[in-house]
Amino acid sequence: MLMNHASELLRLLKQRKDLKGADFLIRPKHPLLAKKVKASTVVGANILKDGTDPKVLPNAEYPDWLCQLIDKCPALSELRRKNIETLFYEDLKRYVKLDNRARIKENNSLKAKN
DSSP states (O other): OHHHHHHHHHHHHHHOSSOSTTHHHHSOSSOOOOHHHHHHBOTTOOOSSSOOOOBOOOGGGSOTHHHHTTSOOOOHHHHHHSOGGGSOHHHHHHHHHHHHHHHHHHHHHHHHHO
């Protein structure tokens, strides 16, 4: 529905010749890329001056640890519900870190009220 309103607005702006400041609404800011290029490369990932955008590889060519970055880490409330003695080392480290952070925030808010 929003796209219908936007396209209607653009159509009306194109019809009116007296609106000089509305050119930025009509012209696209970035050149349109072909769908084939978008699917085969990571557009905008190039950080080198003379480099090109990297190509998208098949999933088998990426390292295994890369998929682990997507996994969500458990929240403090979820870690508190579990038994501390059965937690894995990474989860225990996260629990201590989040618990310390929560205690520091609580102490700071108490000091700020006084």
